[in-house]
Amino acid sequence: MLLAPWLDLALTNPDIAAVERLDPSLNRAGLVEAGRVWAGGADPADPRLSPLHGELGGLPPIEVHVGTHDILYPDTLLLRDRAGAAGTEVTLHVTPGAFHVHVLAPVPEGREARDRIVAGLPTAGRG
Template identity: 50%
Template sequence: MPSLRSRALTAALMAAGRRRRLASAEAVRDQVARSARRPASHLPPRSLGRVADVSRTFVGAWPVYDAAPRGADPATRVLYIHGGSYIDELVRPHWSLVRTLVTEAQAHCVVPAYVLAPRGTADRTVPVATDLLSGLIASGGDGGTVLIGDSAGAGLALAAAQRLRDRTGAQPSRIVLISPWLDVSMTHPDQAALEPADPMLALPGLAEAGRLYAGTLALDDPLVSPLHGSFAGLAPITVFTGTRDVLTTDSRELLHRARADGVEVEFHEAPGLPHTYPLLPVPEGRAARDRIVSLVRAAADG
């Protein structure tokens, strides 16, 4: 049973019509056009600079932020890839998770503000994310490297891990996927039944956002939809999903396919919780963040 606070937040999201922005392909195209005219900021909040050393570099066209513990050597490294249906920038809940990782896990976080769709398509985006992951792993030093992504960012993270495995065989210490979007086709037969209870996501808009991200690639190309790629040889994976999330089908499919390929999977499915609940200010979100912190700390110990 979800907590009272979680139920209240879910009800508020439903009442606010949060998923209207994904209600149709036209709504997504309108949003993309507005963003092209007036791009949203991806800057971290000033409050992060009070507890972390924050800097920015560029990898090609990508601004890449570094946030490290202030006055202390980081215990481990994290590549965090944000969600937003591939069409939205970093927002405050993403930065709040980064703050938690820096302050509670003593992690050095690398946070790319990747180019959004339709300018940023999978064939361009996945190779850059792979290079970032490879460089972070190769930077060596004490501690491990944890790859974390939420929603669309989790799909990009998994695709990068698969590509790096194919390229060099290297892997991070662990992969953490929060409400991952792993198949952009939105054709799973169970999704239509899940959609009415989802307070945040809607199938038509997700399908259009996925189409924009795919560009010239097929929707089932593993670069676009890593659920269709091989899981063999990947690092251990931790997954968080909620049952009021139309994308929970992707998490369940990952569980079966990854274990069939011999990959260790730690699976958390929270009854009654919505999309990306580990980022939300609810007790279940706090518990999930505590688990993520413990996993990042464990990576530091090898």
């Protein structure tokens, strides 16, 4: 289960530029700086830091929740396409107009996404 995942610290996807202006919570400059710090001197495109640059086959099924106004949305589309082409099952839940990690926000779209996530969990262990 991935919630608006950051899949490429190097921000190589040109489609991010079109979505950046729609996301009220993240921007490219902030992500570049955060990625630099997180990488700690390593190449931000290293697949150990940026899964989109690595092998995506042989992974367990992936479920992703993301909004169309999330700066990271374009990378989730790449994940779906690249992992799917490598044989990994990817289920993408896209909420139109939602911003970064809307699932955690106290808004109707967040509640609906959380309800979908909980509904898909195994019943064993729920209490």
